[in-house]
Amino acid sequence: DGGITQSPKYLFRKEGQNVTLSCEQNLNHDAMYWYRQDPGQGLRLIYYSQIVNDFQKGDIAEGYSVSREKKESFPLTVTSAQKNPTAFYLCASSMVGTSFNYGYTFGSGTRLTVV
Amino acid sequence: AQSVTQLGSHVSVSEGALVLLRCNYSSSVPPYLFWYVQYPNQGLQLLLKYTTGATLVKGINGFEAEFKKSETSFHLTKPSAHMSDAAEYFCAVTLGRSGAGSYQLTFGKGTKLSVIP
Numbered sequence: 001d002g003g004i005t006q007s008p009k010y011l012f013r014k015e016g017q018n019v020t021l022s023c024e025q026n027l028n029h030d031a032m033y034w035y036r037q038d039p040g041q042g043l044r045l046i047y048y049s050q051i052v053n054d055f056q057k058g059d060i061a062e063g064y065s066v067s068r069e070k071k072e073s074f075p076l077t078v079t080s081a082q083k084n085p086t087a088f089y090l091c092a093s094s095m096v097g098t099s100f101n102y103g104y105t106f107g108s109g110t111r112l113t114v115v
Numbered sequence: 116a117q118s119v120t121q122l123g124s125h126v127s128v129s130e131g132a133l134v135l136l137r138c139n140y141s142s143s144v145p146p147y148l149f150w151y152v153q154y155p156n157q158g159l160q161l162l163l164k165y166t167t168g169a170t171l172v173k174g175i176n177g178f179e180a181e182f183k184k185s186e187t188s189f190h191l192t193k194p195s196a197h198m199s200d201a202a203e204y205f206c207a208v209t210l211g212r213s214g215a216g217s218y219q220l221t222f223g224k225g226t227k228l229s230v231i232p
Binding site: 043090 | 124147149151156157158159160161164166205207219220222223224225
C-alpha cells in the first residue's frame with residue numbers, strides 16, 4: 001500500500017544535540033512538507049519542497065534544516081539552535097499541478113521531547 | 116493572501132446531537148477547501164474536500180460540508196454525533212496553482228470536539 005512513513009514515533013533529545021526525523025513516501029508525490037504542531041497553535045510550516053534538490057523555508061524555519069536528495073525522502077534535522085524543540089512533527093506530501101486538488105497525505109507524526 | 120478562521124477551539128456535543136464546526140476563509144479567488152481529522156498522537160486524515168462543482172460535499176464517517184461563497188464559509192456538519200467522532204478537526208484552504216504559496220495548504224488552528232455520553 002502506498003503511504004507516507006515517519007520514524008521514529010517517539011524521539012528524545014538532549015540539550016545541544018542535533019536529531020534527524022525521517023520521512024519517506026512511496027506515493028510518487030512531487031511535494032513534501034514539514035509541520036510543527038503545538039497545543040492550541042495548529043500546524044506551522046517549517047520547510048517544504050516541490051522538487052528534488054530544492055526546498056523553501058516556511059514560517060518557522062529557524063533552528064531546522066532539511067534535504068531533498070531523493071523524491072521519496074525529506075528528512076528534517078532539528079539543530080541545537082532550536083531552543084524549544086519539544087513538539088509533535090508532521091510530514092506531508094502532495095501532487096502538484098492539476099492533481100493538487102487531492103490535498104495532502106500526512107504521516108503519523110514524530111513526538112520529539114527534550115530531556 | 117489566504118487565511119482560515121475556525122470559530123471555537125473546543126466544542127462539546129452530546130452523543131446523538133448535531134455536530135457543527137465552523138470555518139471561514141479569506142481568499143481573493145475561489146479556493147480549494149478541505150477538512151481534516153486528527154486523533155490523538157496520529158497524523159491528519161482527509162475527511163472531505165471542495166474543489167469545483169457541487170457546493171455540498173460528503174465525506175467519510177457521515178460528515179458533510181457546504182461551500183458558501185457569499186459567506187466565505189465551509190462549515191462541517193454531522194447529523195448525529197458518535198463517541199468515535201471525538202477528535203481534533205482542521206479546516207484548510209489553498210489557492211492551488213495560482214498566487215503566492217502555490218500548492219500549500221493554510222490551516223486553521225483546529226477545533227477539538229468532545230462527545231458527551
